[in-house]
Amino acid sequence: MKIVVCIKQVPDTTEVKLDPKTNTLIRDGVPSIINPDDKAGIEAALEIKERLNDGSTVTIVSMGPPQADVALREALAMGADEAYLLSDRAFGGSDTFATSTIIAAGLKKIGYDLVITGRQAIDGDTAQVGPQIAEHLGIPQVSYAEEILSIDDKQVVVKRQFEDRYHILELPVPCLITALSELAEPRYMSVHGIYDAYREKEVKVLGFEDLKDMFDPANIGLKGSPTNVYKSFTKQAKGAGTKYDDVSADEAVKIIVDKLEERHII
Amino acid sequence: MDFSLSKEHKLLQEMYRKFAENEVKPLAQEIDEEERFPRENIGKLARYGFFGIPYPKEYEGQGGDYLAYIMAVEELAKVCATTATIVAAHATLGVFPIYQYGTEEQKKKYLPDLLSGRKLGAFALTEPGAGSDSSMQQTKAVKDGDNYILNGTKCFITNAGEADIYIVSTMTDKSKGNHGISTFIVEKGTPGFSFGKHEKKMGIRGSATADLIFENAVVPAANMLGQEGQGFKIMMSTLDAGRISIGAVATGIAEGAYDICVKYVKERKQFGRNLAAFQNTKFELADIKTRIDAAQLMLYKAACEKEAGRPYGLYAAQCKYLCATTASDATRRCLQLFGGYGYMREYDIERMMRDAKITEIYEGTSEVQKIVIANHLKIK
Incomplete structure (x- = not known):
């Protein structure tokens, strides 16, 4: 089985600070990491490969600038077999639709049985790219996967987290799942894995010329992106609110109901 | 460069x-x-x-x-x-x-x-009467057919009891002094080979330290490393390499102490200001960090010289001496910046200061390093 994991290199948002004057993100000196949900996807793929132990392979795909190479090396150092970087000036400025168009084109070129993406990236938080890839490829998908219950070369059974319940879903292969970070606890890179990532393995770069037959060039890059950012602004910070300590449940209910009535909310 | x-x-x-x-x-x-x-x-x-x-x-x-x-x-x-x-x-x-x-x-x-890592290793040279002067070893190995019979005691052995494989230095011919020393690979479980009590130490208290006791322990002759009489050379060249790794332990402790100290002085307030705002704090940490970085350069140089296959004995001794001294100095001064809290065992800095001290002692004391350095410099 050819398992392909799509990953994104993102700024470590736990390290990002806001410029207090301009309210914009200070990106200088912020480390880049593999998006956490995607990293869980890598681990899940490696575990499936180890569980099947039948010559299955794990391929990593990322779209991004040349600097994303280090994210792919990290995935190789965790134990992935091969890595592709989809990178070209023509891909710049892509929104989720254009990005998923390009990644789907890359997947058609590379081949796949099971595609795993993270649920969403911590910088954009759209959760759109994974499902869109599945639509472009015309394959079934399950998003919000919390556990892979069983897998063979014909079928995957996935436990999907839902708001108030779980769904147990069977999918025929080929298919796509989007991983929650709960799907798997990522391993560290190993020492020999890091050496292999730089000495034995390579990151293959696919650009516009390599993929142009796989997509409509009108659908990629800034021009191919239907999303327009109308306005971006910083949310006004709310006040601390009123805190009540040491009140019983009944008293708390009364306080809340009174407040809601006072403000004509109920 | x-x-x-x-x-x-x-x-x-x-x-x-x-x-x-x-x-x-x-x-x-x-x-x-x-x-x-x-x-x-x-x-x-x-x-x-x-x-x-x-x-x-x-x-x-x-x-x-x-x-x-x-x-x-x-x-x-x-x-x-x-x-x-x-x-x-x-x-x-x-x-x-x-x-x-x-x-x-x-x-x-x-x-x-x-x-x-399926098995753990250890190294046994030191004896109660043979510390820095390793030529005074009393542990004997006597040939008996296809085996050697070992008798004697090694002390202060790191990983003792926890390790599975021990590199043990013995005297096979006392009349030859250092040229009468031979080295054996001894497996845990060898009949006649046992461990003394767990030593209670000032620092690195989670590491196992104990005596190795040999009472007519039977070790196959096939487990001798190198030739008979080559042991001193084997042990000394191993210590050369080991000194760099102890330099790394020392440098790491110093860096860890510096890191938590910087964090602390930015949070701790006295006289209405963060400790970091006082000139004494700035000067102390500037000095400490400069010394740590110098030690790290020496450490990396020694490691790179060894990797390049060039003679590195001098650099290894210099690195061990400098890094160990720096670790003790840095942890003591960082603890001072913590004040009373630093003296409390709840704070990591207290442990780090105790841990740092051993790096000036094990795998050759700082004084032995200076002898080695002076010998390399041909100051006789």
Whole structure:
């Protein structure tokens, strides 16, 4: 089985600070990491490969600038077999639709049985790219996967987290799942894995010329992106609110109901 | 001359840091307090390759270089000097003699288990009456057919009892002095080979330290490393390599102390200001960090000289001396900046100051390093 994991290199948002004057993100000196949900996807793929132990392979795909190479090396150092970087000036400025168009084109070129993406990236938080890839490829998908219950070369059974319940879903292969970070606890890179990532393995770069037959060039890059950012602004910070300590449940209910009535909310 | 790390080394450093921070640090205080060997760390260290970094893959090593290994010990020591010591005592002292002087059969028999971390190694030279003066060894090995019979006691042995494989220095011909010393690979469980009580130490309290006791222990002659009488050379060259790894333990402790101290002085307020705002704090930390960085440069230089296959004995001794002295100095001064809190065992800095002291003593005291350095400089 050819398992392909799509990953994104993102700024470590736990390290990002806001410029207090301009309210914009200070990106200088912020480390880049593999998006956490995607990293869980890598681990899940490696575990499936180890569980099947039948010559299955794990391929990593990322779209991004040349600097994303280090994210792919990290995935190789965790134990992935091969890595592709989809990178070209023509891909710049892509929104989720254009990005998923390009990644789907890359997947058609590379081949796949099971595609795993993270649920969403911590910088954009759209959760759109994974499902869109599945639509472009015309394959079934399950998003919000919390556990892979069983897998063979014909079928995957996935436990999907839902708001108030779980769904147990069977999918025929080929298919796509989007991983929650709960799907798997990522391993560290190993020492020999890091050496292999730089000495034995390579990151293959696919650009516009390599993929142009796989997509409509009108659908990629800034021009191919239907999303327009109308306005971006910083949310006004709310006040601390009123805190009540040491009140019983009944008293708390009364306080809340009174407040809601006072403000004509109920 | 380029002092920047390669891409591989940067990624290794990142991995070591995350591993140390998430897996090793949470246990550091507990194992010190309980004087308990951190068995639970061993399997994790093994899984990610920490026990065989600078050795070839054909023996299940990681195929790395000496600097990569040194950086691993350094990063572990930042958060837990005990764990760093366990790895260093294994990977240099326990493994290097077999890798460097072992026959192909000995290498095939012992290295895969040691380098993968399935088994732990240790090194036994010191005796109650033979510390810095290792020529005064009393442990004897007498040939008896296909075996040697060992009698004597080794003391202060790191990883004692926990390790499976021991490199043991013995006297096979006392009349020849240092040229009468021979080295053996001794397996735990060998009849007549036992361990003394667990020593209670000032620092690195989670690391196991005990006597090795040989009472008519029967060791196959096939387990001799190198030739009879070659032991002194084997032990001394192993200590040369070991000194760099102890330099890494020391540098790591100093860096760890500096890091937590910087964090503390930015938070702690006295007289209405952060401690960091006082000139004494600035001058102390500027001085401490400068000394740490100088020690680290010496450490990396020694590691790179060894990796390049050039003579490194002088650099190893200089590095061990400088890094150990720096670690003791840095931890003492950082603790002073913590004030009363620093003296409390609840704070890591108290442990770090105790841990730092051993780096001036084990694997050759600072005084021995100065003898070695002066000899290299031909000051006679």
